[in-house]
Amino acid sequence: MKKILIVEDEIAYSRILEEVLKKEDYTIITARNGKEGLEAASSEHPDIILLDIRMPVMDGTEMLTELRKTEYGAKVKVVMLTNLEPDREIITKVVKDQPTYYLIKSDISIEELKAKIKLLLLEDEDETLPKAA
Amino acid sequence: MDNILKILGINKTDNSSEASIALILKQVVDNMSNGCMVLDKDFKFTYINKTISEQSNADQQRLLGKSILEEYSEMVGTEVFRRIQEAMKNKIRDQFEDEFTFKDGHKAWYSMVLRPFEGGLIILTEHIGEKKINEQKLISANQNLDVINKTHEQTSSTMIKVLEDLEKTKVAIDNERARDEAMLKSIGEGVFAVDKDNKFIIINKEAERMIGIGAAKLIGKEKSPSDVPLEYISGEPILVEDRPTRAVLKSGKQFFSDKIVLVNKNGSKTPIALTVTPIKLNNKIVGAIDVFRDITLEKQIDRAKTEFVYLASHQLRTPLGIIKWYIESLTAEKYFKDAPVSIKDYVTEISKNNERLLDLVRNLLSVSRIDEGRIRDEPQEIDVVETIKPIIDEIKKIPTSIHVEVSFKPVGKVPKIFIDPVKFSEVLENLLVNAIKYNKENGKVELRVKDGNGKVQIEIKDTGIGISKEDVKHIFGKFFRSEGAISNNPEGSGLGLYVANSYVESWGGKISVKSILGKGSVFTIILPLKIKRQ
Numbered sequence: 001m002k003k004i005l006i007v008e009d010e011i012a013y014s015r016i017l018e019e020v021l022k023k024e025d026y027t028i029i030t031a032r033n034g035k036e037g038l039e040a041a042s043s044e045h046p047d048i049i050l051l052d053i054r055m056p057v058m059d060g061t062e063m064l065t066e067l068r069k070t071e072y073g074a075k076v077k078v079v080m081l082t083n084l085e086p087d088r089e090i091i092t093k094v095v096k097d098q099p100t101y102y103l104i105k106s107d108i109s110i111e112e113l114k115a116k117i118k119l120l121l122l123e124d125e126d127e128t129l130p131k132a133a
Numbered sequence: 134m135d136n137i138l139k140i141l142g143i144n145k146t147d148n149s150s151e152a153s154i155a156l157i158l159k160q161v162v163d164n165m166s167n168g169c170m171v172l173d174k175d176f177k178f179t180y181i182n183k184t185i186s187e188q189s190n191a192d193q194q195r196l197l198g199k200s201i202l203e204e205y206s207e208m209v210g211t212e213v214f215r216r217i218q219e220a221m222k223n224k225i226r227d228q229f230e231d232e233f234t235f236k237d238g239h240k241a242w243y244s245m246v247l248r249p250f251e252g253g254l255i256i257l258t259e260h261i262g263e264k265k266i267n268e269q270k271l272i273s274a275n276q277n278l279d280v281i282n283k284t285h286e287q288t289s290s291t292m293i294k295v296l297e298d299l300e301k302t303k304v305a306i307d308n309e310r311a312r313d314e315a316m317l318k319s320i321g322e323g324v325f326a327v328d329k330d331n332k333f334i335i336i337n338k339e340a341e342r343m344i345g346i347g348a349a350k351l352i353g354k355e356k357s358p359s360d361v362p363l364e365y366i367s368g369e370p371i372l373v374e375d376r377p378t379r380a381v382l383k384s385g386k387q388f389f390s391d392k393i394v395l396v397n398k399n400g401s402k403t404p405i406a407l408t409v410t411p412i413k414l415n416n417k418i419v420g421a422i423d424v425f426r427d428i429t430l431e432k433q434i435d436r437a438k439t440e441f442v443y444l445a446s447h448q449l450r451t452p453l454g455i456i457k458w459y460i461e462s463l464t465a466e467k468y469f470k471d472a473p474v475s476i477k478d479y480v481t482e483i484s485k486n487n488e489r490l491l492d493l494v495r496n497l498l499s500v501s502r503i504d505e506g507r508i509r510d511e512p513q514e515i516d517v518v519e520t521i522k523p524i525i526d527e528i529k530k531i532p533t534s535i536h537v538e539v540s541f542k543p544v545g546k547v548p549k550i551f552i553d554p555v556k557f558s559e560v561l562e563n564l565l566v567n568a569i570k571y572n573k574e575n576g577k578v579e580l581r582v583k584d585g586n587g588k589v590q591i592e593i594k595d596t597g598i599g600i601s602k603e604d605v606k607h608i609f610g611k612f613f614r615s616e617g618a619i620s621n622n623p624e625g626s627g628l629g630l631y632v633a634n635s636y637v638e639s640w641g642g643k644i645s646v647k648s649i650l651g652k653g654s655v656f657t658i659i660l661p662l663k664i665k666r667q
Contacts, residue, residue: 012455016462054447083450085498106454106491110461 002121003027005046007037007063008081009055013105017050020110021117034058038066045072048120051099053082053090061093068097077120081105081113168243168258174221176201179253188260189235207234213245220247221254230261242266322426323405326412329419331357331382343405343427345398358423362396366404381409381421391428404432438501446498453491460484496628500611500635510553510639517550517582517589518543524558525580528565535574539565544583550662556636561591563629564656568595570622576653588642591658600648608646609634617650 004026008014018028029044031037033055041049049067053060060080067073079101084090086102094102100120103113162169163182171180178196186193189204196204201217208214213231220227227247234240242265246257323340327333333351341347344361358378363371373379377388391406407425411418463469464480525541561580568578576596583590600608604615614627630644637644641661648654 010451010455013458016455016458020458020462083447083454085446104450106450106457107495110458110465 001025001027002048003029003044003046004117005029005031005037005040005044005049007031007034007040007049007055007060008052009033010052013052013081016110020114024114024118026117034060034063034066037063041067041073041076042070045076047077048117049076049078050081051078053080053084061090061097064094064097064099079103079116079120166259168256168260170201170256170258171253172201172217172221172256173253176217176221178204185258188258190237205236207236216245217247217254217256220249224249230265232265322424324422324424325351325358326422327358327378327382327420329382331359331379331421333357334420340423340425343395343397343403343425345401364394364396364402366392366394368394377407377409378421378423381411382418385411385413385418387411391431395425404428406431446494446501449494450491453487453494456483456487457491460487493628496632499632500628510556512551512553514549514551515554515557517547520554520557521561521580521582521591524561524565528562528569531566531569533569535572535576537569537572537576537578539569539578540580542579542581544581546584547582548584548587548589548662550589550660552640552660560633560636560658561593563633564593564658567629568593568597568654568656571595571618572597585659588662589660591660592655593658594653594655596653599650599652599654600646601650605646605648609644 004021006014006017006021006028008017008030009032014030014032018030021028029040029046031040035058037049037051038058040046051060051064060082064078064080067076067078078099080094080099081103083105085104086094101116103116165182166184168185168188169180169182170178170185173179177198177200181191181193181196183193185191186196189196191204202209202214205214211231212229213233216227216229219225226249228245230242230244232240232242241260241262244259244261246259248255248257320337321339323337323343325333325336325340333348333354333356336348336351341351344351346361350356359373359376363376365371371393377390377393381388388409389407391404393405393407395403395405397403404427405425406428407423409421409423412420412422460480460483464484469477469480521541521543525539529539565578565580572578572595577594578596579592579594581592581594598617598621600615600617604613607613608615609630611628611631613631618627634644637658637660643659644656646654646656
């Protein structure tokens with residue numbers, strides 16, 4: 001059973017994601033900011049991390065940088081889920097840490113998100129499948 | 134001779150002093166400078182002296198016995214002859230002056246004295262030609278003098294008037310110049326003018342200040358605006374062949390840009406709004422005028438606006454995104470399928486309008502990105518035809534209320550193009566979606582692409598509602614929606630074409646439209662093969 005970590009400070013988002021993904025038989029862990037997210041990631045080792053950017057205490061880009069420094073964190077699939085436009089500042093911050101996806105929440109449907117998550121997890125299982133962009 | 138003696142009652146043989154006196158008298162009369170002729174009662178010459186015969190170039194002998202009328206036939210009807218007849222008839226003395234025309238055509242003034250006597254008429258003539266001429270000359274001269282005097286007076290007064298006017302004009306010109314100089318000095322914009330060879334001929338203080346070089350170093354020193362460094366907003370220098378003043382001198386068309394940066398001699402950079410206007414004389418370009426102003430403040434305000442939009446869009450997206458997902462989940466629930474129709478309808482309406490808001494936010498973000506000049510391009514070499522095919526396929530999948538046939542026609546060999554594929558798709562999608570949305574039932578949309586003189590030419594033709602001549606002028610503007618568009622699709626944002634046009638222009642290309650209201654439109658996009666940065 002696959003584990004998904006949701007790092008999101010907006011409760012409404014966190015809640016709906018949790019509910020929808022639980023229905024897909026994923027185990028869901030949630031965190032409210034980057035700091036909590038790092039702790040949850042190191043203790044739970046989720047298969048996928050859904051990461052928001054604008055959060056108090058520690059934002060998503062910082063968490064990603066820290067995450068990639070760990071052995072586990074260097075390889076884990078991270079889907080940035082945000083409403084921030086990818087401007088030059090963010091891109092430069094994020095690109096070096098190689099998130100797997102950068103998705104705009106308001107531009108994607110839940111169905112599409114579910115499909116992308118599924119694909120990423122299948123990739124894990126079967127290395128012959130084409131890698132997601 | 135004999136006649137005179139007879140007339141004088143002198144006997145030839147008489148040796149008395151009377152005869153001698155008579156002889157002397159005759160000599161005198163014969164040789165005097167006055168002309169003397171004697172006519173009998175029948176107007177025939179009985180005597181003419183030497184002067185007469187010389188003057189009329191006639192022999193004395195020949196004339197004697199001839200009628201004066203014969204000899205001087207041209208005299209008939211003249212005043213002279215009338216007088217002669219009068220004198221003869223009425224035995225009255227007469228004296229007058231007249232101009233005679235001789236047989237040979239020459240004219241001369243004579244004074245005539247007529248003295249009738251028992252046997253006829255004595256006519257004494259005096260040539261007064263010289264006298265007359267001099268008299269006339271004097272009269273003419275006097276008249277001329279009068280005229281000259283008058284003319285001189287007139288000329289004097291005219292000259293005075295002219296001088297006065299000149300003085301006034303000079304003062305007026307001085308005043309105007311002073312005013313113009315004051316204006317040039319005081320206006321907050323930089324102004325300079327160049328001649329047809331693109332050399333500075335005049336420059337105001339503000340321009341000197343912004344350029345950082347004094348007029349003395351620019352005017353009459355073979356310096357041209359091309360010697361002043363200009364950059365695009367991106368920081369790239371504007372090449373000589375793209376320099377605005379140079380281009381205007383060549384094309385004769387006005388130039389405007391607010392996306393140019395002026396580099397001062399001291400290295401500081403100022404964003405400017407620049408207008409270059411050609412100066413034409415008799416349809417020839419004789420120079421150009423550049424007017425520019427510092428728009429740093431405007432740019433700062435713009436940036437603040439953009440940042441606000443940027444931040445606001447994020448703030449807007451969050452609740453909108455939440456609504457979007459909750460509705461999606463709601464409609465996915467099992468019980469929703471069994472919900473009453475009204476609930477389904479209402480939820481559909483909520484969902485639609487939520488998407489509308491999201492669309493608006495998306496467009497606002499595109500616009501703010503465009504306005505700030507930071508369209509991040511990631512160009513790649515793409516096969517145009519292969520890139521367009523999937524776009525058409527996706528477009529065909531969009532559900533529409535009317536049935537519209539969409540077709541794709543590549544014509545001939547289409548060159549590869551170096552362009553950002555995502556934005557390229559966005560532009561085509563914008564135009565294609567419009568072509569479908571504003572179409573008629575069973576309408577058609579056709580996309581053609583071909584090589585157009587070394588550039589890629591894309592045409593999107595539709596059988597839609599068309600665009601009026603008035604609206605065509607505004608169609609690429611921000612938030613513009615024609616009446617037809619609004620009634621056809623009230624939810625449009627009016628930004629799709631603005632975004633498409635901005636992208637295409639930033640690539641150095643051009644979008645244009647030809648349309649007939651009620652029949653349809655053709656949008657044409659022309660793209661250079663290698664995208665020029667602007």
